[in-house]
Amino acid sequence: MRLEEELAEAMRAQVEGVRAPSAMGAMVRHRHRVRKMRVRTAGVVLATVTVAVVIPACLPMRSGPAVDIEAGPVAAPAWVNTSGKVEVPSVISLTGERAKAVLEAAGLKVVVPEGSRYSRVTGQVPDGGQPAPTGTTVSLTLAAELGPSPSSVPTEKGTRSTSKEPEDRREFGGVRFGYLPKNLIWMKSMTKVVPGETVNAFWREKGLPSSSYSVWVMVYQGEAAKRIEAVAGARYAVATNDADGASTILYAPSSGLVVRVQLSAEYVAKLSRDAGGTEFGETVIVLELRRIANAVTVTR
Amino acid sequence: MTDEDEATFDEFVAARSTALLRTAALVCGASRHDAEDLVQNALERIYRHWGRIQHDNPEAYARKVVVNLAINLYRRRRVIQEITFARPPDTLVHSPNLELRDALLGELRRLPVRMRAVLVLRYWEDLSEAETAMLMGCSVGTVKSQAARGLARIRERMGTLEGVGG
Numbered sequence: 001m002r003l004e005e006e007l008a009e010a011m012r013a014q015v016e017g018v019r020a021p022s023a024m025g026a027m028v029r030h031r032h033r034v035r036k037m038r039v040r041t042a043g044v045v046l047a048t049v050t051v052a053v054v055i056p057a058c059l060p061m062r063s064g065p066a067v068d069i070e071a072g073p074v075a076a077p078a079w080v081n082t083s084g085k086v087e088v089p090s091v092i093s094l095t096g097e098r099a100k101a102v103l104e105a106a107g108l109k110v111v112v113p114e115g116s117r118y119s120r121v122t123g124q125v126p127d128g129g130q131p132a133p134t135g136t137t138v139s140l141t142l143a144a145e146l147g148p149s150p151s152s153v154p155t156e157k158g159t160r161s162t163s164k165e166p167e168d169r170r171e172f173g174g175v176r177f178g179y180l181p182k183n184l185i186w187m188k189s190m191t192k193v194v195p196g197e198t199v200n201a202f203w204r205e206k207g208l209p210s211s212s213y214s215v216w217v218m219v220y221q222g223e224a225a226k227r228i229e230a231v232a233g234a235r236y237a238v239a240t241n242d243a244d245g246a247s248t249i250l251y252a253p254s255s256g257l258v259v260r261v262q263l264s265a266e267y268v269a270k271l272s273r274d275a276g277g278t279e280f281g282e283t284v285i286v287l288e289l290r291r292i293a294n295a296v297t298v299t300r
Numbered sequence: 301m302t303d304e305d306e307a308t309f310d311e312f313v314a315a316r317s318t319a320l321l322r323t324a325a326l327v328c329g330a331s332r333h334d335a336e337d338l339v340q341n342a343l344e345r346i347y348r349h350w351g352r353i354q355h356d357n358p359e360a361y362a363r364k365v366v367v368n369l370a371i372n373l374y375r376r377r378r379v380i381q382e383i384t385f386a387r388p389p390d391t392l393v394h395s396p397n398l399e400l401r402d403a404l405l406g407e408l409r410r411l412p413v414r415m416r417a418v419l420v421l422r423y424w425e426d427l428s429e430a431e432t433a434m435l436m437g438c439s440v441g442t443v444k445s446q447a448a449r450g451l452a453r454i455r456e457r458m459g460t461l462e463g464v465g466g
Contacts, residue, residue: 003455004423010404011424015325020317021336025310028343035344237376282333 088138090128091121093179093295096142099124107134113142120294122178171299173199175219178295181288184215197224205267214267219296220258228258238286245269249289259293301351309350312358313343320366326420327370329409338373342366363425364435367417374413407454418446 021027086106091099096112099121103110123141126132169186170177173193184203187210192200199219204212220228228250237250245265252258263271268285275284301309317339324335324342342365346353353361408416414436421432422443429447433440 003451003458006400007404007408007419007451007454008423008426010401011326011408011420013401014405015322018318018322018325018335020313020321020339024317024340024343025313027340028313028347031340031344032347239376 085131085133088124088126088128088130088132088136091124091138091140092128093120093122093291095120096140099140103138108132109135109137111137111139113140172201173219174221174298174300175199176297176299177201177217177292178297179291180215181292187213194224196222205270208266212264212266214264215292216262216264217292217296218260219298220260221298222256225252225256225258228252238289247285247289249286249293251290251293253294253296257298259296261289261292263289305351305354308354309347312346312354312362316359316362317343320362323363323420323425324366324370326408326424327367327413327417328374334373338369339366342369360431360435367421367435371413371417403458404454407457410457411450411453415446415450418443419450422447 086108088108089102089106091102094102100110100112120143121140122143125139126136132138169188170180172191173195180203183206185206187202187204190200190202190213192198198221199217201217201219202213203215204210205214208214239248239250245268246262247268248260248262250258250260263285271285271288272282320339320342321335324338328334328338342362345365346358346362350358408419411419417436418432421427421435422429427435429440429443433443436443
């Protein structure tokens with residue numbers, strides 16, 4: 001057999017089992033509606049922005065539910081139930097605007113401090129995960145804008161810096177990891193720091209053997225960051241590793257800083273299970289990746 | 301969109317989405333979920349302009365969008381894979397499967413993504429050189445040379461792999 005034919009046969013066999021789901025048309029129309037709403041929202045945002053603020057460009061790998069959560073209007077998420085009580089979503093490290101959208105979608109009211117719409121949330125009352133009656137007002141504390149150049153950050157009267165104590169083992173090598181999921185143990189022996197270049201840090205869930213990790217964060221600075229920026233060409237990308245099922249985000253909040261967060265396959269599976277349902281699980285995972293990546297700051 | 305447009309779009313999706321899904325999976329080597337997402341994305345673009353596109357070879361247009369999206373997806377994904385070369389602890393090393401078909405597909409995956417797209421369109425979709433060129437936005441000559449080079453590379457590597465020529 002000629003190579004062309006063998007190749008064609010191999011390709012045919014490879015995708016033989018791939019079939020479009022019967023609801024494809026419905027899914028496309030749903031996506032279309034979401035997109036239209038998103039465009040409309042973006043228009044409103046553009047019209048109201050009066051100060052130039054650096055917003056990380058979003059070039060997501062997949063434009064599925066994750067993107068809708070981040071950039072578009074928020075659909076009523078799965079944690080909304082009909083009993084009149086909701087679980088307050090954790091909105092730490094989201095921008096005030098996103099936090100507001102997420103909380104409102106969950107059926108809660110929000111007080112966002114004025115004049116600080118691009119600052120990130122560092123505190124919330126009640127805390128994420130707490131049950132609360134629908135319509136409860138959640139008050140947020142926002143940090144100052146974490147943009148790369150101070151000159152591009154508007155000096156806002158309403159902005160409040162938080163004076164929260166850095167949590168243990170969340171800051172080393174000149175990098176602070178402002179947000180990590182709960183119940184993680186820092187794996188000190190695995191951490192490698194090249195000052196000013198890279199920080200390589202691992203955490204694992206409590207109860208796991210010391211040979212496995214749950215969250216792996218690499219922070220690249222200086223020349224190391226430039227090397228990646230040169231090939232990546234995108235400021236933000238999410239991917240699932242087909243070989244082992246781990247999920248990774250690559251995020252370049254500013255020039256000279258690249259953050260890479262990876263959740264292990266086991267941890268991805270656990271988050272998916274906790275979120276109940278695959279479709280929503282995807283969203284939770286990307287949201288979690290983004291939170292971790294967004295909250296990484298360079299402290300010196 | 302009129303009801304009739306909606307109906308013709310449904311017909312189009314029913315007729316074409318499986319084929320588009322397969323093309324996407326072959327070009328970017330994506331997981332099932334990624335390929336579905338990609339095709340939905342492409343179809344949404346088509347849906348937006350369905351009124352205009354439906355009378356003007358929507359099939360070719362859809363294939364073009366899917367191939368371009370697949371190439372872009374593959375490129376971005378590769379960057380991440382390059383960066384994740386450092387293996388985390390406890391990662392299993394998969395033993396290479398040397399079966400011919402797997403080896404062929406393995407070699408196909410190793411080709412540059414546009415070269416792979418040409419091979420997929422030519423030998424799996426069975427498009428002509430001219431059709432492939434139009435779809436990829438390049439000349440017929442480029443399609444010829446990319447296809448020849450792609451095949452030669454696979455042949456060469458397969459030869460090395462099995463210790464036999466050809």
